[in-house]
Structure formats: C-alpha cells, structure tokens
Amino acid sequence: MWLSSSEGEALSLSLSVAARSVVLSLPLAILLAWVLTRRRFLGHSLLDAFVHLPLVLPPVVVGYLLLLLFGTRGPIGSWLERVLGVELIFTRNGAALATAVMSFPLMVRAMRISLENVDRGLEEAARTLGAGAIDRFATITLPLMLPGILAGAITAFSAALGEFGAVITFVSNIPGETRTLPLALYTALQTPGGDTAAARLACISLALGLGGLLLSEWFARRVRLLLGR
Amino acid sequence: MLSVTVKKRRGSFALDASFELPTPGVVALFGRSGCGKSTLVNVIAGLLDADAGRVALDDTVLLDTERRIDVPPERRRIGYVFQDARLFPHLSVAANLKYGERRAPARRYVSLDGVASLLGLGSLMDRRTHELSGGERQRVAIGRALLSQPRLLLLDEPLASLDAARREEVLPYLETLRDQLAIPMVYVSHNFDEVLRLATYVVLMGSGKTMAQGGVGDMSLNAGLRSIVGADAVGATIDGRVLGMDASSGLMRVQVGHGELKLQAANITVGAKLRVQLLARDLIVATQAPQHLSVRNILAGVVTTVTSDDAESDLVAIDIGGTLIMARVTKAATRELALAAGLPVWALVKSVSLRSHSFTAPPAISIASRDA
Numbered sequence: 001m002w003l004s005s006s007e008g009e010a011l012s013l014s015l016s017v018a019a020r021s022v023v024l025s026l027p028l029a030i031l032l033a034w035v036l037t038r039r040r041f042l043g044h045s046l047l048d049a050f051v052h053l054p055l056v057l058p059p060v061v062v063g064y065l066l067l068l069l070f071g072t073r074g075p076i077g078s079w080l081e082r083v084l085g086v087e088l089i090f091t092r093n094g095a096a097l098a099t100a101v102m103s104f105p106l107m108v109r110a111m112r113i114s115l116e117n118v119d120r121g122l123e124e125a126a127r128t129l130g131a132g133a134i135d136r137f138a139t140i141t142l143p144l145m146l147p148g149i150l151a152g153a154i155t156a157f158s159a160a161l162g163e164f165g166a167v168i169t170f171v172s173n174i175p176g177e178t179r180t181l182p183l184a185l186y187t188a189l190q191t192p193g194g195d196t197a198a199a200r201l202a203c204i205s206l207a208l209g210l211g212g213l214l215l216s217e218w219f220a221r222r223v224r225l226l227l228g229r
Numbered sequence: 230m231l232s233v234t235v236k237k238r239r240g241s242f243a244l245d246a247s248f249e250l251p252t253p254g255v256v257a258l259f260g261r262s263g264c265g266k267s268t269l270v271n272v273i274a275g276l277l278d279a280d281a282g283r284v285a286l287d288d289t290v291l292l293d294t295e296r297r298i299d300v301p302p303e304r305r306r307i308g309y310v311f312q313d314a315r316l317f318p319h320l321s322v323a324a325n326l327k328y329g330e331r332r333a334p335a336r337r338y339v340s341l342d343g344v345a346s347l348l349g350l351g352s353l354m355d356r357r358t359h360e361l362s363g364g365e366r367q368r369v370a371i372g373r374a375l376l377s378q379p380r381l382l383l384l385d386e387p388l389a390s391l392d393a394a395r396r397e398e399v400l401p402y403l404e405t406l407r408d409q410l411a412i413p414m415v416y417v418s419h420n421f422d423e424v425l426r427l428a429t430y431v432v433l434m435g436s437g438k439t440m441a442q443g444g445v446g447d448m449s450l451n452a453g454l455r456s457i458v459g460a461d462a463v464g465a466t467i468d469g470r471v472l473g474m475d476a477s478s479g480l481m482r483v484q485v486g487h488g489e490l491k492l493q494a495a496n497i498t499v500g501a502k503l504r505v506q507l508l509a510r511d512l513i514v515a516t517q518a519p520q521h522l523s524v525r526n527i528l529a530g531v532v533t534t535v536t537s538d539d540a541e542s543d544l545v546a547i548d549i550g551g552t553l554i555m556a557r558v559t560k561a562a563t564r565e566l567a568l569a570a571g572l573p574v575w576a577l578v579k580s581v582s583l584r585s586h587s588f589t590a591p592p593a594i595s596i597a598s599r600d601a
Contacts, residue, residue: 129377
C-alpha cells in the first residue's frame with residue numbers, strides 16, 4: 001500500500017463519518033422533502049430557506065452555531081451528554097453531525113425533484129384500492145421516489161467526504177478521531193515536506209468524488225429503465 | 230339502489246347533480262366534455278369534497294354532508310377505473326392486480342383467476358406495465374379495481390384515450406362484466422355508441438346539471454340528447470327480443486313493440502335481448518300500407534307527436550305498440566301527408582341501416598346486496 005498509516009486512517013475515518021452522516025440525515029431528509037413538496041402551511045418558505053441555509057452560509061458559521069447548540073454547555077449538547085451519554089465535541093459522531101448538516105440541502109433537493117415527478121394520480125388510485133395514508137406512502141410514494149433518495153444519498157455521501165470548514169470548527173482536527181481526508185490534506189500542506197502526501201490525498205478525494213457522481217448517475221439510469229421512463 | 234345528490238362550486242363552474250340507479254345495473258353519465266361528469270364521479274369516489282350532498286349505496290351511507298358523514302375513499306370500497314389507467318409503474322401486472330385484493334375485506338366475490346379469465350389477463354401476468362398496449366392497460370386497470378371487491382365500480386371514460394380498434398378490443402370485456410357480475414357500475418362517457426352498448430340506465434348531463442334520466446329507450450328519444458349527439462344520431466333505441474332466423478332471407482327476426490324487424494346479426498340465441506338502434510334519419514313514413522318495395526321492415530303504428538326539429542325538418546314520433554320510434558321528415562312531407570297525432574302510419578327502414586347490440590339482462594341478485 002502506498003498510503004501511510006495516518007493517510008489510510010484519514011480515508012477510513014472519512015468513509016465512516018460520511019456513512020454515519022448519511023444514515024443520520026436520511027429519514028429526516030425524506031420527511032422534510034415530503035413536507036416541503038406536499039404540504040402548504042404558514043412558514044413554508046421560512047422552513048425551505050432554513051433547510052437551504054448551509055448552502056449559502058460560510059461553513060465556519062455552521063460549525064460555530066453547532067458549537068453553541070451542541071457544545072458541552074450548549075442546550076442540546078449538555079442534554080445529549082446527560083441523558084444519552086453521547087459526546088459530540090472532538091468525536092467522529094460530532095464530525096458526522098457537522099457533515100450531515102452541511103450536505104442536508106443537497107439530499108433534500110434531490111429527493112424533492114423526484115417526489116415532484118411522482119404522479120399523484122397513482123396515490124389516488126392506491127387510495128381507491130383501500131390503501132391508507134401510511135400504506136400509500138410506503139408502497140407507492142417511497143418506491144417511486146427511490147431514484148431521488150439514492151441520488152440524494154450518494155451525492156450527500158460524496159459531499160460529506162469533503163466537508164472541511166464546519167468539521168474543523170466544530171470538532172477540531174484530531175488524528176484518528178476527527179481528521180478526515182480534507183483535514184489531513186490541509187495538515188499535510190501545513191507540514192514541511194508534506195507535498196507528496198497532499199497530492200496523494202487530493203487524488204483520493206478526486207477519485208471518490210468522481211466515483212460517487214458516476215455511481216449516482218448509473219443508479220438513476222437503472223431505476224428509470226426499470227420503471228420504463 | 231345507488232342514490233347520489235351532489236352540489237359543488239369550483240370557480241365559475243357549478244355542479245348540481247342528482248340521480249338514482251336501480252342496482253344491479255350500469256348507469257351511463259352522458260354529456261359533452263367539461264359538463265361535470267368526472268367531477269361527479271370523483272365526489273362519489275370521495276376523491277373530491279362536495280359542498281353539499283349525499284351518496285348512498287343500498288343501506289350504506291358514504292357521504293351525507295348534513296349528518297357529517299364522509300367515509301374516506303380508502304374505506305368506501307368503490308372501484309375506480311381511470312381514463313389513464315394509472316397502473317403502478319414499479320409493479321408487475323400481477324402485483325398491480327393483487328394490490329387491491331390484498332387490502333380487500335375477507336369475503337371475496339371475485340378471485341384473481343376469475344378476473345384473469347374474465348378479462349383475458351392470463352398471458353400478461355409477468356409483464357411490466359410499460360410493456361402493455363393501451364387496451365391491455367385498461368383491462369388490467371379494470372381487473373385491479375374488481376379485485377378490490379368493490380360494492381360499486383366507477384369507470385371514467387375508460388376508452389376515451391384508445392383508438393377505435395383498441396376500443397373494440399375492450400368493449401366486449403365490459404359487456405361480459407355487465408352480464409356476468411352483478412356489480413353496479415357508473416360509466417362516464419361522451420360517446421353515445423358506448424352508452425348504447427353498455428348502459429341499462431342513462432343520466433344526461435349538461436353544464437353541471439343532470440338534465441334527464443331514465444332507461445336507454447326513453448333517453449334515446451329525449452329532446453336534450455340532440456344537443457349532445459347532433460341531429461344525425463337522434464333516433465329510437467329499442468330492446469327487442471330475438472324470434473329466430475328467417476330461413477328465406479338469412480336475417481334475424483326481432484320483435485319490437487307489436488311489429489317485427491329483420492336485421493343482420495350473428496350468433497344470437499332465440500329469446501335473447503337485442504338492442505336495436507333506429508336512427509330518425511333512416512326511417513321513411515307512409516300513410517298507406519306500402520307494397521312492392523325492397524325494404525324488409527315495415528312497422529305499423531300511430532303518430533303520437535310531430536315536433537319541429539330545425540328549419541326544414543320535423544321529428545315524428547310513432548307508437549308501434551307500446552314502443553315509440555322516431556322519424557325525421559321534411560316539413561313539406563308533414564304538410565302533404567297531413568301528419569298529425571292520431572294518424573295511422575307505416576314506418577319503413579332498410580335492414581342494412583339497422584344497428585344492434587346483444588344484451589343479456591344482468592343476474593337478478595346483486596353482488597353488493599349479497600355481500601352486505
């Protein structure tokens with residue numbers, strides 16, 4: 001293996017953090033995509049804007065806000081630690097939370113597009129066939145928005161691998177715990193003689209990103225073919 | 230008995246409809262596009278809310294705005310065949326068919342095998358829905374609705390998006406459905422030929438209102454029909470009885486009123502019900518018993534009314550023994566023959582211009598009532 005142990009560690013940590021972040025945000029993203037597409041209510045635009053906020057805010061600001069909310073003395077962070085014993089600061093779970101928040105808008109966006117393409121007439125048909133609300137969602141809506149869910153998950157996973165600003169602000173840069181690929185790359189650049197390591201890490205990031213996008217496209221094509229569209 | 234009363238406003242459009250269907254039977258909601266037929270059907274299904282109204286099937290009240298009863302569509306047990314089929318694209322034909330069956334109550338009156346043979350679906354089971362032709366899609370949609378064991382079947386222009394050949398492919402299945410399953414059906418259409426072939430009861434609709442309703446025979450003579458089907462399609466529709474084959478001519482003898490028609494029809498058993506359409510424009514009226522003519526059908530009767538149809542022609546209604554037929558004649562002919570109520574006349578029509586549809590009366594026991 002041409003990766004040093006610390007670089008390999010950064011790669012596997014990145015994959016672990018990205019996977020956690022996707023698992024964490026998937027159910028909430030599906031729910032929000034459904035609410036934003038199918039429901040009209042007071043504060044709809046505000047909620048929509050709030051979901052998209054991480055796209056336009058500097059990542060450092062997101063990290064800082066997370067510190068305020070989820071820090072040991074923050075309102076949510078102290079509760080999590082006291083009741084569930086979950087520590088977020090300086091841990092990989094914290095890194096996962098930061099990347100989840102940052103990639104959340106991408107995930108919701110992909111799901112909304114596919115949900116908007118789901119023919120509501122099909123849900124009506126299921127209704128006349130005796131399917132209640134949850135039944136309809138599980139057997140008709142969810143399978144038909146699957147391309148969007150997969151695309152959203154893969155895009156979010158790829159983006160999570162590369163999240164830098166929010167992670168370093170929220171959980172710092174601790175080798176083996178929060179030093180993901182981009183943080184390792186940044187550290188290598190700061191270290192004298194770290195150029196080749198930085199180049200290797202950049203190549204890995206590039207390959208992972210490209211692979212993710214291609215995989216997402218391939219999935220979408222497969223599903224379209226399966227549905228005959 | 231299906232009884233429906235619905236009031237609904239939607240912008241400038243107002244629906245104010247009311248009808249009662251003796252069950253079992255097929256009621257055709259007939260009218261031009263945009264007259265509110267689909268809206269009415271969606272209210273019956275529960276997919277649209279009514280401002281005020283009542284929908285009841287036998288003793289089951291599905292909607293009663295006064296008593297604040299509104300059974301949600303998923304619990305109404307009303308099958309719905311949409312114009313665009315709405316098959317689930319992620320499921321196979323078999324899975325589509327089973328979707329409603331799995332959610333139906335334990336007591337079933339049709340099985341998957343029964344529906345498959347009734348609608349000829351056996352060879353389609355493993356196909357994906359996008360591989361089906363338009364006619365096949367509608368047959369699967371009908372089967373899927375039936376398998377949910379509905380108390381009532383709504384069909385919203387199920388043939389409107391099909392070409393003439395596909396339509397001919399599906400229509401016989403609908404006739405089989407009517408004759409073999411005693412399920413009450415509401416059939417929405419703007420095609421009068423479909424109505425003539427399928428309906429036992431007709432509701433004429435125009436701009437959101439139910440204008441007239443009754444048996445197919447009565448409705449075919451209704452004055453309101455002309456504005457929908459046009460002057461050339463006006464004429465009596467009579468349910469006659471097959472008497473037998475006329476050996477010399479090879480034509481079928483059918484009793485209508487006191488008279489008899491000879492027409493071309495195949496594979497009809499003696500005693501069967503045959504629905505015959507006599508277009509007003511095809512009928513000739515004589516005031517003396519005609520002789521030496523090639524016309525095979527001469528019906529003796531008495532003029533009951535003469536009404537003006539347009540600037541040049543009159544419609545003459547003739548009683549041929551408890552049954553009315555209608556002939557279009559020029560106003561000049563009305564004057565010269567002195568056609569007026571009470572005058573004995575003979576109506577002549579060529580066998581080749583008669584159209585007929587076989588029709589078996591639905592079984593006496595309603596599935597819906599047996600199930601309830």
